[in-house]
Amino acid sequence: MSAVLSQLAEVLEARKGADPKESYVARLYDKGLDAILKKIGEEATETVIAAKDGDRQQIVYETADLWFHCLVMLMQQGIRPEEVLSELERRFGLSGIAEKAARADK
Numbered sequence: 001m002s003a004v005l006s007q008l009a010e011v012l013e014a015r016k017g018a019d020p021k022e023s024y025v026a027r028l029y030d031k032g033l034d035a036i037l038k039k040i041g042e043e044a045t046e047t048v049i050a051a052k053d054g055d056r057q058q059i060v061y062e063t064a065d066l067w068f069h070c071l072v073m074l075m076q077q078g079i080r081p082e083e084v085l086s087e088l089e090r091r092f093g094l095s096g097i098a099e100k101a102a103r104a105d106k
């Protein structure tokens, strides 16, 4: 999971120097932050609609679109996905659940 995000982040970083005519991501960077944020808003709405409809396949598809556009925003802001994953790990650690799970494994 984190490997996919890291590898995709590398591709998104490389797209900063790509031709907007040939790359969707380069086109988004070229349009700027507002265009990226607009896509996040649209994909979030589409995810909500898919969940309300209870359409399992569509929920997965739209959530992937939402996560992807959030990743584009992070990279545009110079933030690596690992920073977000570390924050989630930190919260998980704080909750004590990780520790309990590790003890149960022994």
Ligand SMILES: N=c1c2ncn([C@@H]3O[C@H](COP(=O)(O)OP(=O)(O)OP(=O)(O)O)[C@@H](O)[C@H]3O)c2ncn1[C@@H]1O[C@H](COP(=O)(O)O)[C@@H](O)[C@H]1O
Pocket: 011, 015, 022, 023, 024, 025, 026, 039, 042, 064, 065, 068
């Ligand atoms: N994971 C994705 C990915 N997920 C979604 N999308 C694009 O996000 C858009 C989703 O928007 P919509 O559903 O609203 O569809 P749309 O009407 O075509 O969108 P707009 O043109 O209106 O923005 C589509 O154009 C999808 O192709 C993605 N585009 C690219 N990637 C990855 O990013 C990498 C770099 O992409 P390029 O920059 O195109 O080479 C690729 O190798 C892929 O792995």
